[in-house]
Amino acid sequence: MPEIGTAPVLAVLVGFFHTALYVLLRGSAGGRLPFVFVAAVLGAYAGQAVGIRLGDPVRVGDFGLISSSVVAWIGILVVAAAGVLGPSRRQT
Numbered sequence: 324m325p326e327i328g329t330a331p332v333l334a335v336l337v338g339f340f341h342t343a344l345y346v347l348l349r350g351s352a353g354g355r356l357p358f359v360f361v362a363a364v365l366g367a368y369a370g371q372a373v374g375i376r377l378g379d380p381v382r383v384g385d386f387g388l389i390s391s392s393v394v395a396w397i398g399i400l401v402v403a404a405a406g407v408l409g410p411s412r413r414q415t
Contacts, residue, residue, distance in 0.1 A: 330371050333386045338364030341395045345403075355406045362398035370394030 342360045346352050352359050373394060374387020381388045 329384055330386055331368065333383065334368035334371060334391065335364050337367040337388070337391050338395055341367070341392065341399060345399050353406075355402055358402045358406075359399055362402045363395040366395040366398030367391040 338360060342352075342356070342363045345359060345363075346356070368391070370391035370393060371386050374382070374390030375385065377390065379387025379390045
């Protein structure tokens with residue numbers, strides 16, 4: 324069985340934290356909550372890869388917290404913008 328590295332696990336934790344912070348600040352995420360969580364986790368994982376190459380100042384082992392947090396928020400903002408700009412359901 325292949326071993327799971329620390330980056331995916333920490334990306335899930337960082338994504339969960341920032342999703343919870345987004346819901347706390349916004350008050351609700353509605354039906355977009357699963358999409359916000361997935362975007363935050365994928366953003367944190369991608370941000371970790373960027374942090375390795377650029378040299379993140381705040382690290383947990385090899386995991387860059389600043390870069391993963393910034394890219395996680397970019398993912399959250401993309402999902403939020405898509406939810407606002409996308410088609411809405413009409414109530415009849």
